Amino acid sequence: TDTRVFQDVQVLGSTLEKLTPVSETTIRAPVAVIYDFENEWALNHAQLPRSIGKNYQETCRQHYRPFWQQGIAVDIINAEADFSGYRLVIAPMLYMLTPGLAERIEVYVKGGGTFVTTYLSGLVNEFDLVFLNGYPPSLRRTLGLYSEEMDTLTDHQLGQLRVCPENPLNLNGDYEFHHYAELVHPETAQILATYNSEFYAGYPVLTANSYGSGQAYFIAARTENRFLTDFYTHLAKCMGIENPLHQPIPAGLSIQVRANETQRFAFIMNFTDHAISMEIGEGWHDTLTKLPSAASISVPPYDVVIMRQTL
Structure with missing residues (x-):
């Protein structure tokens, strides 16, 4: 003793x-991050232009970290969970869309929710078969854009992005991106930041789409952590989400x-x-x-x- x-x-x-x-x-989390095992399995086996360093788990942690730093509670959920109890749902690299998932995201955003997703999202169905016409219609409507192609960068190659002036989140400055850069075309989405290097300089890298009573954001490239911290800090402030x-x-x-x-x-x-x-x-x-x-x-x-x- x-x-x-x-x-x-x-x-x-x-x-x-x-x-x-x-x-x-109990803890009442206003934010959820989708980390889905089936999505991870499909992504890990996907043969992509860059198949080394997909880093799905690490990417999910990077999107979680800004909220942890601010003391804002976050639930980690799978893609089959109910989104309705959250003000903000984040789905990094949502490569695989199981039946009904894109439609549930659309309903969530139309009903007033805020949704964030990234590059390498909405590419295949539950059988790991590519959607032949790009994003399913419901996801395309929700994001307000379509994807043309994906560029990949070498391990030590860095690109630059620039925030658009007078954007609604009050972001400012330049940031770096690496590994993945998706080229998208806005239809109804507003451009908040653009690539500032490579052959796609001027293309959107951050967009926001008002849809129904909610909003959907798309991050087209794998950015440095500083960008994610600033983006989520400003987004949480605009939404009135803060620690208790x-x-x-x-x-x-x-x-x-x-x-x-x-x-x-x-x-x-x-x-x-x-x-x-x-x-x-x-x-x-x-x-x-x-x-x-x-x-x-x-x-x-x-x-x-x-x-x-x-x-």
């Missing part, structure tokens, strides 16, 4: 006893908030080797000590602080 491991387990057991009310709460604490999240911290009708719990985790301070606002209590908390707290290195607030 005097070993470090025994004492750590003893403290953990004591902590879990104090967290019993947390079991009556309504506070900036310092780098190195991660938060998750669980709630029910009467109370909520904030799990604030430090993934660095140094203490980090954060503003959390008024009305919080430390769940373990039950003492009132200051509006600013310090989270020790590699530790978690669990706060409770009565609603």
Whole structure:
């Protein structure tokens, strides 16, 4: 009983006893990222102009990371899930469209949802057979564009893209892209950014299409992470999606908030080797000590602080 491991387990057991009310709460995520096993299997076996470094899992993580950094909860779902409970659904590299999927995306966007997809999407059906006329009609209507061809870049080759001035997301600046660059033709979609290099300079690389009561965005190239961070940060701001604490999240911290009708719990985790301070606002209590908390707290290195607030 005097070993470090025994004492750590003893403290953990004591902590879990104090967290019993947390079991009556849940996380309500406004955002979902589609990571689909069947899509991954089909994509992994696809013979593409560039078949090395498709990086489906890594790409999904890259689209998830900006929300994690902002403290915005995200559900990871498969392509058969119900989209209706989410304000924003992101489908990176949705290569395979199973029966009814394109139609469900169309219904979701028409009903007021926001949908984001990327290059290498909507190419084959459930039998891994290419759609002969390009995107299925429902996806083409939703995105407001059609794809002409795909260019691929060598491992160390970088292209440039430029954001259009006065775009509705207030993006600005130049960014790099690599590996994949799709050439698309907008029909009803608005161009937000264009390629600024290669033979397709001037072609759209980021578009937005208003459709029904919602919007669909298309990212035509594999961009650097900085672009994804800026794009999703501005998109979340325009949609009014923010973390439940309504506070900036310092780098190195991660938060998750669980709630029910009467109370909520904030799990604030430090993934660095140094203490980090954060503003959390008024009305919080430390769940373990039950003492009132200051509006600013310090989270020790590699530790978690669990706060409770009565609603």
